[in-house]
Amino acid sequence: MPAHNPSSDPLAGRSAWPAVVAAAIAPAVASGLVWWAALTVPPTARVAVAVSGGLVVAALVAAIAVAGWQRAAAHRHRARADALAAESADLADRLIPGLVRRLRAGSAPDTALAEVDRPTNPDHERVLRTLAEEVGRGERSRAAAMAACGNAAGRMQALATSMLADLREMEDRHGEDVLGDLLKLDHSTAQAGRLADSIAVLTGSRSGRRWTKPIVMESVLRGAIGRISAYQRVRTHSTSTAAIVGYAAEGVMHALAELIDNACGFSPPSEQVHVYVEEVQAGVVVTVEDGGLVMSDLALRRAELIVSGESLDLTGLSGTRLGLAVVGRLARKHGLTISFRPSSRGGTGVVVMIPRTLVTEPRAGGGRRRSAAPPAAPPALPEPTPVAQPEPEALPEEVLLPRRRRGDTLGSMFPPPRRAVEFSGPRTDAGSRFSAFRNAGRPTRDARPEGHPPEQHGPDAHPAEPEPQPEPRPAAEPGETHHRPS
Amino acid sequence: MKPRLDDEDPDRLYTITGGRSRVGGGSLDLVTLIVSESEPTAGMQSEHARILRTCRRPTAVVELSADLGLPVSVVRILLCDLLDAGVVTARHPRPTHSPDALPSPELLKRVLLGLRKL
Amino acid sequence: MAYGNSDTAARAPLRAGARHGLKIVVVGGFGVGKTTMVRSVSEIRPLSTEETMTTAGVGVDDTTAVRGKTTTTVAFDFGRITLDDEFVLYLFGAPGQERFWFLWDQLFAGTLGAVVLVDTRRLEDSWYAIDRLEHHGTPFVVARNNFGAPRHTLDQLRDALDLPRHVPLVDCDARRRDSSKAVLVALVDHLFALSSAREPTP
Structure with a gap:
């Protein structure tokens, strides 16, 4: 701690010396003069002179x-x-910046205060404490907001990822009629995912998905x-x-997406954007x-500065133009060099x-995409041995089979077979008519003979069909209601 | 539906088809046999190149779909590109009979003969 | 599990002169043995156009896991039989449930015919397929895949399925090549009979 104690100020001591000397010399000289005057004046005046001189x-x-x-005293005050x-200057130049730096770096106010020098001036100390608390509060709310954004972005990323996986599966399962619509949704989801990725990158939370294998350049570009x-x-x-190695592929893709999007945004919609790859x-x-437009030198330098990732300041950020700031973060993370x-x-x-x-x-092997074959089937077919299938319960010697009613399962999807059912009605044999009779009035369309274990109707049997409902039918078709699907 | 993240690639289908979801003209049957007429060239889309390599010997559309791990409709789009470019030819299944019509006895005889040799 | 690390080497390529692709569809409920049948006669390992379902049990597709099954992403799998220099037969194993109807159009367009594979323990699983085939007029045979000793006579089965007399109904063991082959031969014989009967009156 530098000396600020006035008592120990050498200058203060030095400046006092002439006064002391003067104070010592002047009375001595004056008393000498008085003494000399008292001796030189006539004796009658000697007492008066001496007295007055003494007084002087x-x-x-x-x-x-x-x-x-x-x-x-004046010296002391100065x-x-x-x-x-000097103390104030130190407060402004050293203590406060140091304190704020610590707070910005995430220190708690008390910790930051303990780490900077303590001002001797209690007022300064109060100033410092108030400042620490206020900045600390600001930092905490900023960090909380960032964390909340990052967290929400992470959930959005997860949602987008799973939606993309689901969409991909639907695209496999549906034909051309639906494919176009699915691709449109796929594209929107991918863009939404990218926005979530951008927010995640800017808030410093984890970037999107990780690829577990190297991604070829063609796929990185796509x-x-x-x-x-x-x-x-x-x-x-x-x-x-x-x-590109798996752990960096997502970041590289994201950075390229932002740059390519930028290029598309700054060129006329009629113009193509070309991407070249060179090893x-x-x-x-x-x-x-x-x-598109040629960027001015100034704009180029500015863009380069943003994407250099040197500055992590988000104050210049606007909601619509996150791209370059995102690229900057990603470039810094993965060591990408970007120039305009x-x-x-x-x-x-x-x-x-x-x-x-x-x-x-x-x-x-470059095995693209999902496995297309069943998991490593044994090369030779297994010996045909009876499959031990424990039956749910002891069954009678001969299990009654459930009876099919022709066209029943087609339901209302195919009106003609409904008629076929009616036409085929008379052709069904006595057994089926018998079972139909026995099941008449039941709310099931299965026409299942009694004694048949209901477990045999697995949940998978007719999953897409609604519960059969007894449906009132015109009297013209008697005897059919029991197996008519709703 | 469980996402199978490990198996996935970043390529979305619309980036493979350039945004197309269907092709005009006669559609290719699942068992239409495709034969390459030329070799892949550098810089060619990888799916196109792979089809050309696979189809050095005749290969059915459905086999290509399984090989590429792509839906049949996407494979059809890719094949149409190649057909238009004249680098593959298609051997369509001959009995393009209507649902009601039956294959000829001659054809069925050949099928029986082939099956019995199995 | 990864298929396609050497796309053409994984299966024998077709003969250069292969010219005509033919289709037969094997249809039935989950776990009835479609994939098994396709595999037993196919010259290539069956390929799937989509993720294959988890297989429980060896050789027979998921007979034990049928009720607990939640994965439904399988589209269809297929195998191949080279009949001669020019003709190639593709076998498609297609789920018979209604929710897979979207597959049917492209599978059944131009198909020679269909094999309906049934398991008497879950006979209802075949109803939708039979109804659809009858509706579309697609020729088919019904094959009972026997898991253990059959409990019913074929006549009882025919009766339960309400199958017309002319539709062949056969027994099979989908794991055996000769047995699966016999089912295919039965279908083609059936087609031949239908075709020959129709031939004189075009």
Whole structure:
């Protein structure tokens, strides 16, 4: 701690010396003069002179003493003022910045206060404490807001991921009639997922999904392009067979998506955006070229600064233009180098350098997509042995089979077979008529003979059909109501 | 429906078809046999290249679908690109009979003969 | 589990002269043995156009897990039989339940005919398939896949299924190649009879 104690100020001591000397010399000289005057004046006046002289000397001594004391006090005050000024400067230049830095870094107010020097001035200490509490409160609410956003983004990411997986399955299961609609939903979901990814990246929470295998460049590009709205304007040019390591693939795709989206956004809708891939010594270079406006030098530098990831400040962020800030974060995370330059196509070119450490070979075999074969079936068929199937209960010697009623299962989907049912009615044999009779009035359409174990109607048997309802039918068709599906 | 994350790829189907979901013209049957007429070229979409490699010997549409792990309708779109480019040919199933019509006895005889040799 | 690490080597390619693809559809409920039948006669390991269901039990598709089954993502699987230099027969194993109706159009267009595979313990699972086939006029045979000793005579089964006399009804063991082959032969014989009967009166 630097010396601020006025008593120990050497200057203050030094400045007091002349006063002391003067205070010592002046009375001595004055008393000498009085003594000399008392001797030189006639004896009659000697007493008066001596007395008055003594008084003058005494007054002089007093005056000198007072002056000296005042001068010393003035010095003391100036020193005190200087010390106070220095203290304030230290508070402003050192203590407060240090405190705020600690608070911004996440320290609690008390911890931060303990870590910075304690001002001697109690007022300064109060200022510091108030400041610490206020900034701390601001930081806490900012962190809480970021965490909440990050958390919500994470849930949105998870939702988008599972929706995409579901959609992919539906796309497999449905024909061309539905495929177009599913693809549209797929595309919207992918874009929503990207927005969630962006929020996650900006709030510093975990980025989207992790790929467990290297992703080939073609898929990286398509993964990126699939997340932007104008994907049909993008043309890719790649002969690369390289792959991006699984843990970085998502980040690279996301960064490329933002840059390609940017390129689409800043060029006329009629213009294509071209993406080139080139393998170089240092890694893989992806160039995004648009034919839009040429960015000014200033704008290029500004964009480069944002994507450099140097500044993590979000204050300049606007809701509609998250892209470059996201790219900056991702670039910093994965060591991507991004530069902007005028494009040979007339617009802007963005060059993304993916470092060699993220580049690998595709997984051996390049097995694309899901397994297409049953899990490793034994090469030889198993010996046909009776399958031990414990029956639910002891069954009678001969189990009655449930009876099919022709066309029944088609229900209302196919009106003609309903007539077929009616026509086929007379052809059914006595047994089926018998069972129909026995089941008449039952709310089941199965016409199941008695004694048949109901467990045999597994839950899978007719899952898509609603519960059979007894349905009033015109009297023209008697005897059919019992097995008519609703 | 459980997402099978490990098996998945980042390619969405619309990026594979360029946004198309159906193709005009005569559709390809599941058992239409596809034969390549040329070799893949550099920079070709990987699915196209793979179809061309697989179809050096005749391969049914449904087999390609299983190989590529893509829905039959998407495979049809990819095949139409290749057919339009003239790099594959299609051998359509001959008995394109209406649902009611039956295959000819001659055809059935060949089928029986083939089955009995199994 | 990954298929396709060597897409063409995983199965024998067709002969260069292969020209005509034919279709037969094997249809039936879950666990009735469709995949087993396709596998037993196919020259390639059956391929799936979609994720294969979890297989419980070896060789027979999920007879034990039928009731607990929740995975329904399977579309259809198929196998292949090279009949001669020009003709190739594709066998499709298709789930017979109503909820898979969307598959039927593309599966049944141009098919020679169908095999309805039934398990007498879950006979109802076959009803929808038989109704659809009758509705569309697609020729078919019914094969009972025997899990253990049959408990009913074929006549009882025919009666329960309300099958017309002319529709062949046979027994089989889907795990055996010769047995599955006999079912296919029965179908083609049936088709031949129908076709020959119709031939003189075009």
